Amino acid sequence: MKIDKILESYDSFRESGLEDRFFKHQDLMRILDRHSGDFNTELAGHSLEGREIRLLTVGTGPCKVFLWSQMHGDETTGTMALMDLLNFLKHQAGSPISTLLLSACTLYLLPMVNPDGAERFSRRNAQQIDINRDYLRAASAEAKVLKAMHEKIKPSFGFNLHDQSNLWGVKNSTYPAALSFLAPAFDEPGSLNDNRGQAIQVIACIKDSLLGMLPGKIGLFDDTFEPRAFGDNFQKAGTATILIEGGSIIGDRKFQEVRKMVFAAILAGLSAISSASYLQNTTDNYLSIPKNTKSLFHILICDVFFQGIRTSIGINYEPVPTSDGNSIECFYSIEDIGDLSTMNAYQVYQADKMQIYGDIVYDCPADFDLVHGTETILSFKQGILQSK
Numbered sequence: 001m002k003i004d005k006i007l008e009s010y011d012s013f014r015e016s017g018l019e020d021r022f023f024k025h026q027d028l029m030r031i032l033d034r035h036s037g038d039f040n041t042e043l044a045g046h047s048l049e050g051r052e053i054r055l056l057t058v059g060t061g062p063c064k065v066f067l068w069s070q071m072h073g074d075e076t077t078g079t080m081a082l083m084d085l086l087n088f089l090k091h092q093a094g095s096p097i098s099t100l101l102l103s104a105c106t107l108y109l110l111p112m113v114n115p116d117g118a119e120r121f122s123r124r125n126a127q128q129i130d131i132n133r134d135y136l137r138a139a140s141a142e143a144k145v146l147k148a149m150h151e152k153i154k155p156s157f158g159f160n161l162h163d164q165s166n167l168w169g170v171k172n173s174t175y176p177a178a179l180s181f182l183a184p185a186f187d188e189p190g191s192l193n194d195n196r197g198q199a200i201q202v203i204a205c206i207k208d209s210l211l212g213m214l215p216g217k218i219g220l221f222d223d224t225f226e227p228r229a230f231g232d233n234f235q236k237a238g239t240a241t242i243l244i245e246g247g248s249i250i251g252d253r254k255f256q257e258v259r260k261m262v263f264a265a266i267l268a269g270l271s272a273i274s275s276a277s278y279l280q281n282t283t284d285n286y287l288s289i290p291k292n293t294k295s296l297f298h299i300l301i302c303d304v305f306f307q308g309i310r311t312s313i314g315i316n317y318e319p320v321p322t323s324d325g326n327s328i329e330c331f332y333s334i335e336d337i338g339d340l341s342t343m344n345a346y347q348v349y350q351a352d353k354m355q356i357y358g359d360i361v362y363d364c365p366a367d368f369d370l371v372h373g374t375e376t377i378l379s380f381k382q383g384i385l386q387s388k
């Protein structure tokens with residue numbers, strides 16, 4: 001299966017009811033209602049604030065695959081990609097790829113595990129709990145639902161869909177990571193068992209399918225064992241668990257290109273599972289994926305004359321959701337000062353002929369003007385970007 005070929009017709013099955021990252025539970029329910037005649041839907045449970053969490057079952061194959069998204073309410077590309085997948089399977093019904101997939105696998109989709117977080121565009125749930133650190137206690141309503149569904153389904157494979165900060169890059173590359181992957185560890189030493197080995201092989205297949213489209217933009221996520229996380233515990237329980245982190249692509253401000261790549265990654269993974277082609281892939285190939293690194297700033301001002309020397313200034317913003325949860329506000333601070341020649345940024349200013357007016361204080365809000373002759377290039381007032 002050629003993923004790039006399938007993506008040529010992506011617009012024909014892209015879910016048009018989801019246009020940006022800030023959609024809410026009611027938007028998702030509208031889409032799921034529309035699909036209710038085509039796919040088996042059941043109520044998996046409710047969030048603390050009473051929002052429905054629904055499970056969809058697709059296909060009739062013997063291999064059970066569980067895909068869940070948005071445990072973190074502000075990480076929405078996975079939910080969008082799952083809705084694209086439903087449309088794809090519907091539109092391509094009878095095609096070789098969907099026939100193979102749905103006869104080899106039964107897919108269990110649990111989109112938007114944290115709808116109360118989505119409402120606020122926040123990582124955490126309404127009780128400010130990080131659901132992905134609540135596996136052991138399952139104190140939150142949402143963790144209970146996810147854990148119960150996993151225990152009920154007993155899947156062979158799991159797709160754990162998240163988004164990572166847009167400041168993660170890829171080792172030996174100047175790009176942000178568009179996608180990162182991990183077969184989570186199930187113990188402290190990072191041992192291998194059969195199902196973790198299978199997750200590794202599937203990820204190697206996904207990487208092989210997508211690297212041509214995303215050279216230098218695919219990374220391997222940190223594999224430190226987290227005893228409270230769901231992926232690590234599902235791996236321990238015998239589900240070959242595949243973590244997919246949507247990242248960032250320069251210029252893709254609405255994360256729609258990343259969404260498309262998350263869809264492509266899921267489809268490539270499902271294809272490798274349903275054809276059993278993953279069995280031919282290797283751990284070495286998986287380990288050849290370069291690790292995530294912090295090698296990016298949001299803004300980088302290079303070689304500006306400051307405090308009597310030429311130096312560079314790295315600036316990042318903290319995204320804070322607005323009170324209606326429909327957008328974010330960015331609060332900029334000075335992240336680093338010095339030789340930043342190994343770093344890249346979303347916006348780079350070569351500033352050897354520019355001047356800085358105001359204070360540059362490490363780890364404090366940006367509060368200065370960058371000026372070229374009579375033109376103001378950048379202006380910050382107490383962490384807020386005034387103009388570009």
Ligand SMILES: [Zn+2]
Binds near residue numbers: 072075
């Ligand atoms: Zn996450």
